Amino acid sequence: MFWLEQNQAMPTEWFAGAPTPDQRSAWVGNIYRVPLAHHADGFFEVVPFVFSAYRYLMYFASLAGEVPGDDEQEVRDFIRTWAHDFEPDMRTSRLVKFMRADAISRDHIYEPASWRLDNPRQIFSFGQHLLEIVVYHSRLVSETRQYFYKPAPGLGRFYDRVCHCNHLLIQELGFSAIHNAGLEDTGYIGYEKQR
Secondary structure, three states, X not given: OHHHHOOOOOOHHHHOOOOOHHHOOOEEOOOEEEEOOOOOXXXXXXXXXXXXXXXXXXXEEEOHHHOOOOOHHHHHHHHHHXXXXXXXXXXXXXXXXXXXXXXXXXXXXXXXXXXXXXXXXXXXXXXXXXXXXXXXHHHHOOOOOEEEEOOOOOOHHHHHHHHHHOHHHHHXXXXXXXXXXXXXXOOOEEEEEOO
């Protein structure tokens, strides 16, 4: 994670007011914007959240911050290559990921097997919670026009089902799926705000 790479500690205020693990409830914190030291235009927004007994972070990374270097044309060329000629909006797009906040090593950050839910039946409640956090971000950071995510191996159907079950909410927010063969070849899924 970013603070591990930058030798920074996770700010304690991110989880101020969060329920304790024994309360086993759902909670969403504030949105925090964090600049990236290695890139002048790079940043990410992070939303701390709790589900059941576990603390998580969902982060929304600027595309510029995902590319090494500061030259805007180089960044555009890299992203065009990454997205197979689909050109995301550099300023208003976010890559979305979530992880356990308590991961102790890089090997456990995105490895679902390392932090399974207490009850497998909670999976769709957890998916609903994830979607609510994206909705929260889209309302408070309303200039965001595009969201991209890449399901971890084995979770593609889970994400498809979460989006299918909540398609009316997604439409109500003005988002629709980005249908682009080049983008889909990368394994990324995108949604774009239409209004």
